[in-house]
Amino acid sequence: MANQIIRIATRKSPLALWQAEHVADRLKRAFPGLETELVTMTTKGDKLLDAPLAKVGGKGLFVKELEQGMLEGRADIAVHSMKDVPVEFPDGLHLSVILQREDPTDAFVSNHYASLSELPERPRIGTCSLRRQCQIKEKFPNAEILTLRGNVNTRLAKLDAGEFDAIILASAGLVRLEMQHRIAARLDPSESLPAIGQGAIGIECRSDDTVINELLSRLHDPETHICVSAERAMNARLKGGCQVPIAGFATLQSDILYMRGLVGDPDGSVIYRAERSGSAEQAEQIGVSIAEELLASGADKILQALF
């Protein structure tokens, strides 16, 4: 491994940098003598922080520039939040490994209320995720959902400025940035089913780069990979991106995969839910059959209306 330098493409947000540095540390620990270098890039998603994401549209808003960097040989690997990674990869690139999942839940963050059940009559909730929105609106039809974008620090600053009664963020991001004390309550998946891939970090690289693929394999977590594969198979069948009211979450216990999925109307008036369990080898079929059950129950109409 001597003389090997791995160039890691990353966005510049504090969370993206944390994740890239985490991968660099893990690689250096696994291969003493190995060197790493961060190659920071700005993505379209970062530039459009003020636009409502659902309107900006497009899958892979946060990953395309990083992929271009690898295809042009300016970087060797890219570190992503699996939640932001589209189901398909450009020719020549692939998802090499998935790291062990961090807390997959959504976090209820508030300066005045300890949990969802304590919220006032007409709570003002900050989130830009249609997935979080529909699950909140189902329980609190009177909730006012307000736009909340920007990186984790920006979002917390807006909460602290009094714009919202509460905001919902991924627990994983807060934990990684050592802000777990801001989590008032971790929402059980039955209250807020997480996004596909939430809490998992994936590493993308050139498919034919045997040296890099071999090095990365040391960081792979097979259990997380199985769960995220089931979730991504569901998303692929639904043709979903990260800006649709779709949730999917799988867990694995003694080789039995248990997965739940949902598609909801953004206003929370209807949410279709499905769940399945089966063996780990059937992960992808389980994800696909959840998608098909959801489509057959009416999710197809919700999704069509959004595209």
Ligand SMILES: NCc1[nH]cc(CCC(=O)O)c1CC(=O)O
């Ligand atoms: N959409 C942005 C994004 N992508 C990944 C995370 C959190 C970390 C993770 O899920 O691994 C976040 C922030 C959030 O949803 O609060």
